[in-house]
Amino acid sequence: MDMIDTSLIDGLSIQVSQMLLVLLLSPLLTGLVRKVKARILRRRGPPLLQSYRDLIRLVRKEAIVAESASWLFRIVPYIVFATTWVAAALVPTFATGLLFSWSADLIVIIALLGSARFFLALAGMDVGTSFGGIGSSREAMIATLAEPALMMIVFTLALVAGSTQLSTVAGIMLSPGVGLRVSIGMALVALVIVAIAENARMPVDNPATHLELTMVHEAMVLEYSGRHLALLELSSSLKLLLYFSLIACVFVPWSLAPAGAPLHVHLIGAAVYVAKLGVAGILLAVFESMIAKMRVFRVPDLLGAAFMLGFLGTLLLFVSRSL
Amino acid sequence: MTNWAPLDVLLWCILAHLVTSGVAIPIGRVSWARWPVYGASLLISGVACAYGLMHLIAQSSVAWETVLPLGLPWIGAHFRLDALSAFFLVVINLGGVAASLYGLGYGRHESAPERVLPFFPMFLAGMNLVLLAADAFTFLLSWESMSLASWALVMTHHQEEGNRKAGYVYIAMASFGTLALLLAFGLMAGPDGGYAFATMRADGAPSGLAGLVLGLALLGTGSKAGLVPLHVWLPLAHPAAPSHVSALMSGVMTKVAIYGFIRLAFDLLGPISWWWAVPVLIVGAVTAVLGVLSALMQNDIKRVLAYSTIENIGLIFVALGLALAFQGNGMTAAAAVAVTAALFHVLNHSLFKSLLFFGAGAVLTATGERAMENLGGLLNRMPTTGLLFLVGSVAISALPPLNGFASEWLMLQAILLSPELPQWALKLLIPAVGAMLALAAALAAACFVRAFGISFLGRPRSAAASNAHEVDRISIAAMSILAVLCLLAGIFPAIIIDAVAPAVQTIIGTRMPVQTDIAWLSIVPIAESRSSYNGLLVFIFIAASASLAVFAIHWLASAKLRRAPAWDCGFPDGSPATQYTADSFAQPLRRVLGGFAFRVHEEIHVPLPGNGSPARLIVTVHDLIWEWLYEPLIRLVNVLAERLNHLQFLTIRRYLSLVFGELIILLLILASWT
Structure with missing residues (x-):
């Protein structure tokens, strides 16, 4: 009985600390990417903590809601935030012994992000402006192509690991039997492309733009202000962090603390996790600075490539379990 | 009550539906007619749903069977209730309960209730009967009654041009589906005429013909369920009916087709x-x-x-x-x-x-x-x-x-x-x-x-x-x-x-x-x-x-909220026509995926500067299955009908020689067969 209790408490404390960790780290990650991008452009850039200040500033302001907005407009930020946060809480970051990892596998995590996007796209259409519509419509196109690609990546990973549970997948990836595989390489490339598209980064979308015709994500949230905007900003930071965590958890799972490990292993895991995030953030900033934004109708080609890579990875594994 | 076999109760439910349907004919036009008709449907479907559910959750492997002296005299009408039927009975009668309840409210706005009320219970009865039928004759009869009742409901508002076409396409496709099923069951029954499902289950498909039967089953049930390329009637017919009937057709009748496929492929075919x-x-x-x-x-x-x-x-x-x-x-x-x-x-x-x-x-x-x-x-x-x-x-x-x-x-x-x-x-x-x-x-x-x-x-x-x-x-x-x-x-x-x-x-x-x-x-x-x-x-x-999040935000954040005109990047336009429309929302996906699937072609005409005429966007979307499969088929049927039409205007001598010739051919076939 004692065994169960301690493992329960361990799992719960890991779960809660992970939920707080992702929430607190995500604005820092966004701030880091902004800072590095600015430095590459030889600007000084905002301080690292600017994202937190922005959020606090937004939260303190009054919210302005368009006259034509319905009740849905006001609850969407909470839904988007909640689903994204739950999804982020279920991806192992520094430890695999999450208490609730069995309640949702990788497919559920992806579908939770799908829920967030569904409601955000609806919010874009709620006020009845052309910019909101353009954002939602393009988001629908990008998501329609990115989601199957992501599902193919999930298939690839699930077939390698024999499981869709993320903690099991991470465990299998850590084991020596996996080695270098073509299919996993394909999945990695595909996942990076999907992550870029899903997080509205360059070259798919420009997170810094307010040039009307080039925006996708920014167009959907154009009518939001105050606390609602703060929640949506925080959600998109969380989503970026989630994708980084996902890539880290599956492809570079080293230092993930296994279930039941002592405290210092967890602390090391957390430190390494922060380092991984830092490296990923810098890589993203460098990549974004090197590349120009694509035309909207070039994006399907990019996502189609991701889809084909994921599909080929799955197909290879159907043909032979060792590829 | 408890000593009634569930199957008997379900058959009584079907009879009650048919009685309701009969009662609805004389009273169809009166304003309060929807109360007794939908009320009775609601009650009967509720009872059927409960009995289906009871049989399902009892987890018993018992299958209730009965044979009634109806239908073809040398077969009788076989009925059987097993767990598969029970599951589909729950689904169908749950839909029936909801549709009847909705009909009580929605039916008030019906302009031609006398065209809906008699057929609604008949439609429910037909679907229930398909699930209980345990011989080919009863199955096909129920299947057809389900098709015809739903066809009548599709034709409720037959004054609208589109609905007549919908009804026509529907009845043609439904007949095709039944034909395929008829052939499938004919092959299964074999030369001895074992039309009872129990005989088919015991014998399985005749050797070498299982694939053919499966193909026919796929055609027959697929045309009712809406499998591509047999789906063409579905988007025409389902929307044409009153909405609660649309719900029944789309949500429920397609499931009866799936039941038919499962019954044939997994149960009877061996x-x-x-x-x-x-x-x-x-x-x-x-x-x-x-x-x-x-x-x-x-x-x-x-x-x-x-x-x-x-x-x-x-x-x-x-x-x-x-x-x-x-x-x-x-x-x-x-x-x-x-x-x-x-x-x-x-x-x-x-x-x-x-x-x-x-x-x-x-x-x-x-x-x-x-x-x-x-x-x-x-x-x-x-x-x-x-x-x-x-x-x-x-x-x-x-x-x-x-x-x-x-x-x-x-x-x-x-x-x-x-x-x-x-x-x-x-x-x-x-x-x-x-x-x-x-x-x-x-x-x-x-x-x-x-x-x-x-x-x-x-x-x-x-x-x-x-x-x-x-x-x-x-x-x-x-x-x-x-x-x-x-x-x-x-x-x-x-x-x-x-x-x-x-x-x-x-x-x-x-x-x-x-x-x-x-x-x-x-x-x-x-x-x-x-x-x-x-x-x-x-x-x-x-x-x-x-x-x-709500709690934290309301604790930390400013609770102030102001209503203001939309921001829209500083240029809000008062006209609702500036919003995205259904077509414009679909445009990116139409462009990415539609070129292949629908051969979408977009043409943009922008007038030269100084010319005040409006700009135009012309989008053509092709339904390739209709154009490549059905249109040639329709043309062929029309040509054949045109040719055969001449047969109506022959002289008596020609008719006599035709009859004589046919007799000779039939005799020759018979002679060479034996």
Whole structure:
């Protein structure tokens, strides 16, 4: 009985600390990417903590809601935030012994992000402006192509690991039997492309733009202000962090603390996790600075490539379990 | 009451439906007629649903059988109630209860009730009868009565030109389907005329003909279910009927077709071969993607729903195809997962599709409009209907924690079990099918963002939309029941999986592991280390984090809220015509995917500067299946009819020689046969 209790408490404390960790780290990650991008452009850039200040500033302001907005407009930020946060809480970051990892596998995590996007796209259409519509419509196109690609990546990973549970997948990836595989390489490339598209980064979308015709994500949230905007900003930071965590958890799972490990292993895991995030953030900033934004109708080609890579990875594994 | 066999009660229910139908004929025109008719349908369907459910959850392997001295004298009418029939009885009568309840409210606005009321109970009776029939004659008779009753309901508003065409195409396709089934049963019965299902089950398909029978079954049931390319009637006919009948046709009647396929392929046809899966998987996957892509191109909200039905039917057939593949290789545990996924989705689709059609009916009542381009902003004027339609949209888009996700999750788990299959054809086919499933799911979400966003959000695009009012309470009640069921099925999938287990057991011989014993009501198809999902916890997590966010924001943040004109980058335009429309929303996807599927061609005419004429965008979308398959067929039939028409104007000598010649030919055939 004692065994169960301690493992329960361990799992719960890991779960809660992970939920707080992702929430607190995500604005820092966004701030880091902004800072590095600015430095590459030889600007000084905002301080690292600017994202937190922005959020606090937004939260303190009054919210302005368009006259034509319905009740849905006001609850969407909470839904988007909640689903994204739950999804982020279920991806192992520094430890695999999450208490609730069995309640949702990788497919559920992806579908939770799908829920967030569904409601955000609806919010874009709620006020009845052309910019909101353009954002939602393009988001629908990008998501329609990115989601199957992501599902193919999930298939690839699930077939390698024999499981869709993320903690099991991470465990299998850590084991020596996996080695270098073509299919996993394909999945990695595909996942990076999907992550870029899903997080509205360059070259798919420009997170810094307010040039009307080039925006996708920014167009959907154009009518939001105050606390609602703060929640949506925080959600998109969380989503970026989630994708980084996902890539880290599956492809570079080293230092993930296994279930039941002592405290210092967890602390090391957390430190390494922060380092991984830092490296990923810098890589993203460098990549974004090197590349120009694509035309909207070039994006399907990019996502189609991701889809084909994921599909080929799955197909290879159907043909032979060792590829 | 307790010593009545469930089968007898169900047969009495069917008789009661038929009596109601007869009573409805004389009173059809009076204003209060909908109360007794829909009231009786509600009650009878409720009883039938309860008895079906009782038989299902009793988990007994007992099948009730009876033979009535009806129909062909040397066969009689066989009826049988097993767990598979019981599951479908629950689905169908649940839909019947909801549609009858909705009809009580919605029927008030019916302009021609005498064309609806007699056929509505008859339609329900026909569907129930198909599920209980246990010989080919009774099955086909019930099948046809179901088709004809629904055809009459499609023709309710026959004054509208489109509806007449819909009815014509429907009856042609329905006849074709029945013909295919007739031939399938004829082959199964063999020369000895073993038309009872029990004989067929014992004998199986005649050797070498199993593939042919399967193909005929796929054609016959697929034409009713809406499999591509036999789906052409469905998006015409389902929207043409009154909305609660549309819900029955789309949500429920298609399930009867699926029952027919399962009964034939898994039960009667004998030992399953793996290669049967190949056509089923291909047709299912193509149907899913093409159905939802077509839904994205539609502007009529009821047609969007009808095309989305085609998509869901495709998904169910994919799951059934996987089950055939597993069962053909003796992997019964995996087959049980696939069949459970299919049956779960059958239930789910009947719930949310009925809900959505009721919602579309409410919109039609409130605005008189089905075209999304003329709607908009309805969420402010019809908040309850809007919320319920939103629940249906989220459920059908397979988003957690609602029910659509749970069944699609199971389907994906079944796909992940398939690398173990030994055949190369399946190894190469199933990943492609999985990719198409994922594409269909993503497109469905886009489709319902569009349907809900254009109809219920934004600003009203017409006077009718801006003057809309909330519909009556009975309609709301019917929709609410379905929405609550969608939520419950989504957060307690374990209970549903265990409830359908007897039906799975009947056709596969094994079932998924008992789920309700697992802690916290998680679902674990194979093993916990492999995959598990807990709808309840995910729901609680989302609710808890959202509440936490609300609490934190209201504690920390400024609670001030100001209403102001929309920002719209500084140039808000007062005209609602500047909003995105249904067509413009679909434009990116039309451009990316439509070029291949529909040969979409966009032409833009912009006048030269100084020329004041309006710019024009001309979009042509081709329905390739109609153009390449059906139009040549129709032309051929017309040409043949034209030729044969000459036979009506011959002289008596020619007729006599024709008759003589035919006699000679028949005698020759007979002589050479023996």
